[in-house]
Amino acid sequence: MATKGIQSRNRQEVTGRILSAAERVFAEFGYAGASISRIAAQAGIPKSNVVYYFETKELLYRRVVGEIFDIWRAAADSITIDNDPIRALGDYIDTKLDLARTRPYGSKVWANEIIQRAPIVQDYLEDELRSWTEDRIVVIEAWIEHGQIRPISARHLLYAIWATTQHYADFTHQITTLNAGVELTNRQWDETKTAVKDLLLRGVEKHGDG
Amino acid sequence: MATKGIQSRNRQEVTGRILSAAERVFAEFGYAGASISRIAAQAGIPKSNVVYYFETKELLYRRVVGEIFDIWRAAADSITIDNDPIRALGDYIDTKLDLARTRPYGSKVWANEIIQRAPIVQDYLEDELRSWTEDRIVVIEAWIEHGQIRPISARHLLYAIWATTQHYADFTHQITTLNAGVELTNRQWDETKTAVKDLLLRGVEKHGDG
DNA sequence: AAAAATGTTGACCGATCGTGCAGAAATCAT
DNA sequence: ATGATTTCTGCACGATCGGTCAACATTTTT
Secondary structure, eight states, rough: OOOHHHHHHHHHHHHHHHHHHHHHHHHHHHHHOOOHHHHHHHHHHHHHHHHHHHHHHHHHHHHHHHHHHHHHHHHTTTOTTTHHHHHHHHHHHHHHHHHHHHHHHHHHHHHHHHTTTTTTTTHHIIIIHHHHHHHHHHHHHHHHHTTTTTTOOHHHHHHHHHHHHHHHHTTHHHHHHHTSSOOOOOOHHHHHHHHHHHHHHHSSSTTTTO | SSOOOOHHHHHHHHHHHHHHHHHHHHHHHHHHHHOOHHHHHHTSOHHHHHHHHHHHHHHHHHHHHHHHHHHHHHTTTOOOOOHHHHHHHHHHHHHHHHHHHOOOHHHHHHHHHHEEEEEEHHHHHIIIIIIHHHHHHHHHHHHHHHHSSSOOOOOHHHHHHHHHHHHHHHHHHHHHHHTTTTTOOOOHHHHHHHHHHHHHHHHTSSTTTO
């Protein structure tokens, strides 16, 4: 009774491989350019097997987008009214830059989807992202009212953090090319974290040249 | 002898309509998802006519990417060693945000291409973008040496400016959705310019709370 | 006015797409 | 061991893709 049997175990393993392959292929070819057969080849199984587990290309795609959305949402757990603003925002930037490095394909899928006007996941934007964003803005504006940070635009601060952190995922190829064609080293990723926080949070801190 | 005749006039008009339609369709569907017939329909001409003027989908695409690349390059004319740093960078941000508003499709095409690892325009990156970027970094580092700005990372400052300004083009749909579903007004675009410069240039200025 | 060059268009080709489906293979329940 | 259930796979379909081509229309050149 402890296990669910070999079939269930395989089901989870195969669907996991499909999702991972799909995230990569959707990122590298876009929704229209990603074919089910390419995803299947990337996962090492026949095309029909992908359809068996996810029914349609669109349903598979929604699962991929939903995963990255949930991960990003969890990354902002530090933004609460009781936390220190600079530390909370710094942690958020660090976490998002870590995700830019470890899950670049997910970020690219999201970027592709938004660029193309969210034809598939518009409901995510209107239901979950909108309320989520408003909640964070309330927290940041409370920090301002309490005199903990400078009176900047909370909304545009969030947008700037999203833009900058996701840039290091979505534009990895451009950054690598401008880095003599080699991927960023551990040290360079640390420098990136420091530089991004330095640039963005200077404009937030109360005392300019602390 | 003053004119080139009716044919030349039409040639320019038709190719212009095709390029404009292609920029939009490539942005909204990605390279693979953009079909020649859809571009033709957007331009109001038959598919064969698009092929007649641009031969292949790839050549048409390269023309579209080349256009936006040239426009962006010109936007950074203000970044020279003789200009005041804060004013020069502020002008650059203003100009790029204007372009985000007036040429959002071009920005999206570029984003799509880089996300997909520049399969078509890798030579642009290695030849033109690389040297162009190094030149701007030299200017910013000279400003630092002359004590005109704080010693920030010139490279990451450039990346932050690119990321943030292009975010308002590439993620227009997300921003609109988070703006109660209506496009940004003139006033909101002005607020955006102010907020972006406030956030990014605070970290650059020599005297923190001027 | 005739010839040449340029522009325009629909028909067509082989390839690939998403997906439906029948049946084989493997696993589970009894 | 046997039947039920789940998993897996090859094949076939209509649609669409990028691109070719020959026929036709218009403009330019002679």
